Amino acid sequence: MKNKLSRFAVPYVVWMAIFVVAPILIMVLYAFSNGEGGATLSNFVQMGDYAAVFGRSFKLALIATAICLLIGYPVSYYLSREGASFQRTAMVLIMLPMWMNFLLRTYSWMTILENNGLLNQLFQKIGLIALYNQLTGSNLEYFSMINTQGAVVLGMVYNYLPFMILPIYSVIVKLDYSLLEAARDLGANNVTVFRKVILPLSLPGVLSGITMVFVPSVSTFAISRMLGGGTELLLGDLIERQFLGGAYNPQLGAAISLVMMIIVVICMLVMNRFGEGEEQAVML
Amino acid sequence: MSKELIRLRNLCMAFDDELVLDNINLYINDSEFLTLLGPSGCGKTTTLRIIGGFTTPTSGDVTFDGVRINDVPPHKRQINTVFQKYALFPHLDVFENVAFGLRIAKVPQDEVEQRVTEMLEVVSLKGFEQRRIDQLSGGQQQRVAIARALVNRPKVLLLDEPLGALDLRLRKDMQNELKRIQQQMGITFIYVTHDQEEALTMSDTVVVMDKGRIQQIGTPEDIYNEPKNAFVADFIGESNILNGTMVRDNVVKMYGKEFPCVDGGFAENEPVDVVIRPEDIDIVPMEQGQLVGTVTNVTFKGMQYDIIVDFRGFKWLIQTTDHSPVGARIGVKIDPDGFHIMKKSEYSGMFGDYSSYSEEYEELADASAELEEEESEDEE
Numbered sequence: 001m002k003n004k005l006s007r008f009a010v011p012y013v014v015w016m017a018i019f020v021v022a023p024i025l026i027m028v029l030y031a032f033s034n035g036e037g038g039a040t041l042s043n044f045v046q047m048g049d050y051a052a053v054f055g056r057s058f059k060l061a062l063i064a065t066a067i068c069l070l071i072g073y074p075v076s077y078y079l080s081r082e083g084a085s086f087q088r089t090a091m092v093l094i095m096l097p098m099w100m101n102f103l104l105r106t107y108s109w110m111t112i113l114e115n116n117g118l119l120n121q122l123f124q125k126i127g128l129i130a131l132y133n134q135l136t137g138s139n140l141e142y143f144s145m146i147n148t149q150g151a152v153v154l155g156m157v158y159n160y161l162p163f164m165i166l167p168i169y170s171v172i173v174k175l176d177y178s179l180l181e182a183a184r185d186l187g188a189n190n191v192t193v194f195r196k197v198i199l200p201l202s203l204p205g206v207l208s209g210i211t212m213v214f215v216p217s218v219s220t221f222a223i224s225r226m227l228g229g230g231t232e233l234l235l236g237d238l239i240e241r242q243f244l245g246g247a248y249n250p251q252l253g254a255a256i257s258l259v260m261m262i263i264v265v266i267c268m269l270v271m272n273r274f275g276e277g278e279e280q281a282v283m284l
Numbered sequence: 285m286s287k288e289l290i291r292l293r294n295l296c297m298a299f300d301d302e303l304v305l306d307n308i309n310l311y312i313n314d315s316e317f318l319t320l321l322g323p324s325g326c327g328k329t330t331t332l333r334i335i336g337g338f339t340t341p342t343s344g345d346v347t348f349d350g351v352r353i354n355d356v357p358p359h360k361r362q363i364n365t366v367f368q369k370y371a372l373f374p375h376l377d378v379f380e381n382v383a384f385g386l387r388i389a390k391v392p393q394d395e396v397e398q399r400v401t402e403m404l405e406v407v408s409l410k411g412f413e414q415r416r417i418d419q420l421s422g423g424q425q426q427r428v429a430i431a432r433a434l435v436n437r438p439k440v441l442l443l444d445e446p447l448g449a450l451d452l453r454l455r456k457d458m459q460n461e462l463k464r465i466q467q468q469m470g471i472t473f474i475y476v477t478h479d480q481e482e483a484l485t486m487s488d489t490v491v492v493m494d495k496g497r498i499q500q501i502g503t504p505e506d507i508y509n510e511p512k513n514a515f516v517a518d519f520i521g522e523s524n525i526l527n528g529t530m531v532r533d534n535v536v537k538m539y540g541k542e543f544p545c546v547d548g549g550f551a552e553n554e555p556v557d558v559v560i561r562p563e564d565i566d567i568v569p570m571e572q573g574q575l576v577g578t579v580t581n582v583t584f585k586g587m588q589y590d591i592i593v594d595f596r597g598f599k600w601l602i603q604t605t606d607h608s609p610v611g612a613r614i615g616v617k618i619d620p621d622g623f624h625i626m627k628k629s630e631y632s633g634m635f636g637d638y639s640s641y642s643e644e645y646e647e648l649a650d651a652s653a654e655l656e657e658e659e660s661e662d663e664e
Contacts, residue, residue, distance in 0.1 A: 182371035186385035
């Protein structure tokens, strides 16, 4: 019986081996080799020059994740308390942007944030910029919004917010309503019910939401290039340049990828450990 | 019984125009074990939820200790609930589940420890403090739920079918356990169940409900021995319910024959429902019987046989320790106190016939009032 079933797993195993395991192995090989095929650690030494890029990437990804959490949790929580048909409609609306191409979505933010883009035009029309100039004595023609770290974070939040909302929502919506009634029965008011029952029980959703936002944010390159204008170089851009750009150096690119992957994995492990610890701390 | 604690006055509850509680009036005494008994959909759980504060009645009042509490939220009532599926917190261990209410009340740590330990002892779960909820059996979870509610020293404990998910053996043990805990704590239990045996075993007072109305309130003995209508008679225990006429006090007429009984107070020749409990019927030789019938079905039940006897087309259930084979002609004798006479009600004619017990005989269609014809049917 068991052998029979395992036969169906063969295509999956082959697929994983070719498209997941093999690329990682190739990446590791590249990371430890120089252009001529000899083994070396120089790629990792060279990476020290890019410490600032590492720092910026993790900083922006952390900020974006925090903002997603701050927006995503309340949205998920209040959504789960609404009627079923409202929930369905809201879910479709939240998912709707994801049916559009990622680049298209980000391009449209460019036209919104540009110096003579939609937002600045609006601010000009309603006299906000003139007002600002008057108040501060400056002489601005527009607010510079694009090509800033803020724009990059905005792009990350906009693109990855659904990945925060979905896991949290699906955990909260499945909470047994009688648990909340039981807590109220035992003397808890609404705030206490949330703090002592809903929040700890929704923690798994929060953790998976954080993972699902942080990992793509830290490795993104399209967002930073389009909304950061190349001035806010992130890890993703750096890696891309090693493979496609003028700085062609796949060995270095592989090394950076490897280090980033290891850092992300460590982050996730620490966070999951922290999550478990949290649960146990509540238990004790 | 001591003083009155809770009173429900003219309580009505409607969900989307559907009346689920129809003018409920009930008072509950301090330290009483009261059971709301009825089939599913009778309104018993709704009544309990109104007392607990989870549902607001459409009209009518709930008073607690003389104070109207309609609008008091659950967390401000001196009432705790044991939920149907226990509703234990999966992220907390046994100790913290029980301590939940005390922590919210900001009880000092040493008192929390003392009270939780004490309560776990009451429900026989000492040593389980650090267990996770999913490591407990159904019966243990049940007892944690009871401890979690009782540790707050409520004046009233509400229990919503708490034994429904347990197997028969455990259920029996827990019935005794619950009764013991109630007496030990000396507080009011309001218990909801559809299991009549549970209700009779544990309660001081049983409230039988159906279709959102109270059918009868009384002690278990009253409810069993003196049911008010055919619904109660059928729901509590087994009953043969027959059409009869009250000729005069202490004489009831069925099958054209007069039987001595001990009921009175009816109009002369008033049509009535006659209840005869299966265990009150004695099987005697044919010639000594008040009635003669044919055995159509025998089921061995361990302690007794359940036999179905056809008396001129109406089938009775008789519980007896003597075996009578299918097809046997037997006589029956009923003592005067074996009859219970009830006024006709909306439930008359709906219950108390055991024809469905022996469908394979399909005799009902051919049944006639003539004994002779019955004999020929037996040969089929």
